[in-house]
Structure formats: structure tokens, C-alpha cells
Amino acid sequence: MMSSGLCSLRACCLRRPYSPAEPLIQTCQLPFTAARRLRRWRVSDTRCFVSSTGSKQKVIVISGPTGAGKSRLALELAKRLNGEIISADSVQVYRGLDVGSAKPSISDRKEVLHHLVDILHPSEEYSVGQFFEDARQATKDILSTGKVPIVSGGTGLYLRWYIYGKPDVPKASREITSQVYLELADLQERGDWDAAVQLVVKAGDPKAESLAPNDWYRLRRSLEIIKSSGAPPSAFEVPYDSFRQKVDSSGAESTPEVKSSTVLEEIKSKDLDYDFLCFFLSSQRLDLYRSIDFRCEDMLLGNDSILTEAKWLLDTGLQPNSNSATRAIGYRQAMEYLLWCKQQGGRTSPGDFFAFLSEFQKASRNFAKRQMTWFRNEHIYQWINASRPLDMVLKFISDAYHDQTGNLDVPEPLKMNKEMTSHREASELKSYRTKNRHFIGREDCSDILDWIRRIQ
Template identity: 60%
Template sequence: MILSGIYSLRSIRLPQRPIFPSLRNGTLVTSSTSVSVNQKKEKVIVISGPTGAGKTRLALELAKRLNGEIISADSVQVTSFIEQYCCCVFGNKMKKENWVFVLVYRGLDVGSAKPSPSDRQDARQATKDILRSGRVPIVTGGTGLYLRWYIYGKPDVPKASREVAAQVYSELANFERDGDWEAAVQLVVDAGDPKAQSLAANDWYRLKRSLEIIRSSGSPPSAFQVPYDSFRNQNDPSETSDTCDLKPSADELEQHKVKDLDYEFICFFLSSPRLDLYRLIDLRCEHMLSDGILSEARWLLETGLLPNSNSATRAIGYRQAMEYLLHCREQGGMSSTRDFYYFLSEFQKVSRNFAKRQVTWFRNEHIYHWLNASRPLDKVLNFIYNVYNDQSGTLHVPESLQMKKYMSNKREAAELKAYRAKNGHFVHREDCSDILDWIRSTQEVKS
């Protein structure tokens, strides 16, 4: 969330070279370091989970216990004054040096402030710097693809030039304006990417990116090497052994792959039972409104940005808030109570849907150990602390802290299907009166 008074989001990119390793003369070689096969690897903690699960709080408390520094793995992250926010929420013990303002892959510079050279360091370099200083890297965020790139390496796909980006925009603009998703997908399929048909409906960003890659290189995204897939292929014994009749389990394959990574990644996925998670998300959306997300959306609009035009304005909450304010401006700077509650309901719904997609994605990421976020924080912290300091090389999550990946019964599925948000603050008409007054005083379009 963008905090009041913050006017820049930083753009940090991973290095172009893949970071997956290869074996040369008995030595494990990576893009970041050369490690002897028998040498003890340095440890990196990764904490992920769906939105609203409590990743940030857990990472901050863990950083204090382990003398750690945090690397953000979110697609959009604020990099200024966040230490003031941390002190406000977690007490004055939290110091600025506990948070490293580095994105795993991509952010966006939307303000006039220019990043300093230190802000431009990539997440892998930050990891090395943290370890060199004798501290513990703690990577946290909910963007699964960025975390995969951080651990295994970024796909070597071409970046679109401004000319290509403009061409692709013009090719798809009318389809997006008219909401003709199927016709847009067919255009990309005809251009050379049959896998565009498997994209989630109305995922215009990924559809545009696919067409950009085709227009830049003449090949679809699937033609480019993906380090994660290389790990999976090179470490699958069933592909090379004639004596293996049974294919290893996904967990066994992941354990085999971990041996070939340049760090000992200790990865956790923090979540809650789905109904509890949805309630937390709904309350979080209310808190974001109380904390000023509409003011931040107003600032984004005043910089000249439009909803869904870049990574910052695609972020859940900001896109909906910007669209709501634009609607208010169309109504002469006014909003009805009904319009406000419709906006809040949509904000909550897309947040819950995003959390569901995150859970689905991470079910297939077998390097992660699932932890129940509804358990006492101290117990979760103590467990991770002990795992980090354990030298046995084994990791077993006690049953009391385990989080199941799948729903356990039909009753839970039925309850989820019937779920409806129950607000804690915005319940009655008068509860949103302050926000409606703010809209009347700030959103009238001056001629």
C-alpha cells in the first residue's frame, strides 16, 4: 500500500543471465557464485502466502529475531518512508536497516524522484550483500512468478521496444475497449502463440506481453528457455533412467532440485483456512479505505495515470479505487451510498479471487512448506527460527502448524460457495458519510 507522502515506486530488474546452475568438473557453478558440491550452502528464508495472510508482519518479527533484512517479492512495492510505517505498526524497535527496498523483478517509477544507485541493485545482489554483512536474507511477497524467477532464474525473453509496445497496443486497443476477449486471443493465436488460449479471461496484460514477444522476436513465449522448467527436466530421473519404472513424486523431485540451487532456500507458504482468510481480506479492504487508499488513488490519477495502465495501477485496490473516483468525477464529483458500497464489494471480491489464485498457484510449488497463519504468531516464529538454526538438513512441519493445501470436506466447499462479506465498519449508510464528503470536496472536475 502506498503510504501518505510517498511519491515514487522504484523499478528494479533481475540480471539477464539465468541463475540456474550447471556442473563442471565436480563444481556447482551459478551466475552468482561457484559452490563446491560438498560445501555448506548459505541459507535464505522465503515467506509467501495469499494477500491478507500476515506475511509482512511475520517477516518483520522474524527479521528482529534472526538479525535479518527483508527483500520484497511483490510486483509493486513502496520504497520510501516505510520504516516510519513499520515503527508505527510494530513499535520503535523496528529500524530502517531491517528492510531492504529491492524488488525481485519489476516495479514502476511513477514519480519524478529518480532511484539512487543503491536502489537499482537487484534482489540477487541484495541477497549477497546481506549475507556478506552477516545477516539473514528474508524474501517475502505473494507474487509467485517473481519468487520462482528469484529462486530458479528469470526467463530470457526479449523486452519490447517502445515501437513494438506501441504497435501491440494499437493492435489490441479496440478489442480491449469493446471487451472482445475471444477475438483478441484469436489474433494472438494467429500471430503464433496457440497457448494464448489458456490465459485467464481478460488477462490483457499477459496477452499483450505474449504479442510483444512475438513481434519482437518472431517466436512465442514458449520458445524461450525457462530456468524452472530446466530444473524440472534435468532433475527428473524418469527422463534418463531405464531402470526406474515409477516416476518420483513431486516432493521428491523438488528435494532433488533444491540440491542443485546455489543457496539453501527455506521456503514457507503462510495461509489460513479459506473462510477465515476471506474474512480477514474483507476487513483488510475496509482498513485500507480507512487508511487512505482513495487519497493515494487520487494522487495516481493526478500524475496522469489511468487504471490498468501499468503495474502500479493494475494493483488490486488501486485499480478499483481509481475507477471509482473516475466514476465520481463523471457524476460531477458526487457518489451515492449505493455506488460506494458497490465499489467496496468489488474491491473485496477481486481481493478474495486473487487470494484464491495465489493458493492455487503455490499448490504446485513443492519447495514451500505450508504453515497455518491462524496459529499463534510466537509458535510460528519459534518454528521458523529453529528450522533456520537446525543443522540436520531435515524440515518437518508439526501437525499443529500444518496448513492443508486442499479443502477437507464438502461442507467447507459449500460454505465457501455461499460466502458473503460481513463488514466490520462500513455497515450502514451513515458509516461512509466521511468518505462521501471527501469525494464531494476533492473530485469535482473544474472547468
């Protein structure tokens, strides 16, 4: 275990009571929780759902890059609107991965019910299709109790399928599933990813080459679809693509502003199952990057850190980058660092630790950048400045939920530009350098290095 010196550092990073005057971004806000099982759902009925008045029922969706304050906003909004939260985070589904996923605390989950948190062991896979069914069933359950569903998370594909629907891909029979598993088992055991990919490519899916390395679940799923239907996954229409085609054709002569409002609202009202109110929290990129860097440091403080969770993953027999859980940012880097230390007989230096921390921070910043790029093309979202006071954001979203006119205009003080606004900002980003808050000198990581030596 890490020494009490690190515990005292971590104590300053425990969550403080929320203040309405504070901005959403808190650079030192990390929940640390124990695992808790919640039940899983399945749903096959995705028809439009309407209220007793004949209008579509409303669902709030809150997304944003890592570290933007999504969880905090969702929690306070749920309290205000009598809602329940559905997590759209591909890491929070796993038990034991608490620190690295910034999982809501046990006390928060007692105060507001959270769905799809702690439902799997890290050795299990979880797909976007499973999330769609689980989240849609959770939505129906929440609405049936008269409460407000609030979907919160940053996994873009999860949210895209949740809002627009999932492709009508055939489900493989048990025989085909068993056949595919046996066909790829030897290759997976030998770690021969390239050979496995070529096997699936020859079977009929050339896009298998673009899968993330060692994503054996999706590789097997591709082969299952081919054997079940005779066609690759790409042959099945994705509802989102159909939606975008309608938007592009309907708004071909429109300005971007009109296309993002009038045209989209018209199509949304006709085609989507619910009345989705979607918000994307962000801030100036420099502020976001600083927040992410501090957040990564915070995850390394205390007895319960991302390193201790990474050690637990290794102790269960998992290897970095071997499945969904171990590919998650932070866990992959931490597992690789601990394995390297083990290969050195437990010997590690401050330089080694700082190299690991830098890689962790860089990967997290790059992930946030990819998230912003993804959601920049998701026109259904209203972008909100996460640096504005929490109470102001809460009031706007609460008013939007209760509004019956269908006009959703973000007030100027809350608006967040999707693009960089100046050459100065671009220049500052280009020259950005991390400035740590906790880990500055060699002595700041001595307790962690001692812990690593003791666990070997």
C-alpha cells in the same frame, strides 16, 4: 481531506506492539507510509553460491495469500536472525501505493532494511525479469554482509523465477525496442487493444491473446522477442518447467508425500543456486476471507486511504487498468469508482459506495484463492498455519535455518492442510457472506461521500 470522524475510526486500526502469543493474522493491521526511494540492482551472474564451508548459502522465502501475515512474520524473523527483507510484491515497488499494498511502515524499514520497496513511479512498468535480477543482486549484497536474506511476498511468478531462474530470452536492441514502440503506439493511443493483439499474433505469438487486457508492456515485450529471435516467448525454456519434469519423472511411482520431500530435496540440492527454505502461510479459508474483508474496510479509513491514493493516480493522468500499477486489486476498483462519481458530477450514494466496497472485497478474496491454488502446486513450500502463535512459528523457522541435517518437517501443531478438510468447510465457503465491521449503515460512509463531492 476526510473529516476527523474517519481519523478516529482509523486510529483503532493502527498497528499495536507485537505479542509472541498472538496469531500471525491480525484483521486490523495496516501500515501507512510515505514514499522512500531505494536503489535498483541488476545482475547477470546466477551461478550457485556457496559459503566458505562449501555448502550452499541459505535464503528464507515467506509467502502466502493476501492478509495472511507475511510482512509481520518476515519483520520479526529478520530481527531474530539479523536479516534483511526483499519484497516480492508487485505493488510495493511503486511509490505512493502504500495503503493498498500494505507496505511496511517507515519505522519498520528503519529497523530492518527492506529492498525493492518504493523504487518506481506508478507510471513505470516492472517485469518479472527485472524482479529476478534486482532480487538476486539484493540477495548477493545481503549475504556479502553476513546477514540473512528473507524474501517476503505473494507474487507467485516473481518467487518462481527468483527460486528456479529465468528463461534465457534475448534482450532486444535499442533499434528493435524503438521499432516495436512506434508500431504499437497509435493502437495504444486509440485504445485498440484487440487490433494490437492481432498484430502480435500475426507476427508469431498466438499466446498474445491470453494476455491481460491492456497489458501493453508484455505485448510490446512479446513483439520485441519475436523480432529479436524469430520465435515467441513460449519457445524459450522456463527453468521451473525443467525442474517439474525432473520431479515428475523421478517421483512417478512415489506417493505425493514422498514426492514433496525426498525427491524434491534431492533435486533441489543439485539444481538450485541457494538452499531455499520456503514457507507458505495460510489459515482456514473462512478465517482468511473474514480477515480480507476487514482489511479492505481498514484501507478506506482515515485521511490517507486507498481512495486518496487512487485519486492521486488519476491526478497524474493514469487510467484504471492501463498498466501494472492501475491493474492492482483495490486501486483499479477505487479509480473506477472515483471516475464514475466524477461522471455523475460528484453525486454518489451509500449504495454506490457499498457496491464499490463489495467489489473490492470480492476481488481481494478471489485473488487470495488464486494465490492458494498457485502455491498448492509449488512443492518446495512448507505450509504453516498462520493462526498459530507468532513465537511458535518464529522458533520453528529459526530452528530450520540453523539446522544442518537438511530435514525440514513441520510439527503437527503448525501444519496447514493445502486442501479443504471437510464437506462442512466447503459448504460454509459456498454460503459465505461478508459481514462488515466499520461500514454497516448509510451513516458510516457519509464522511467518504462528502469527501468525494468536495474533490470533484
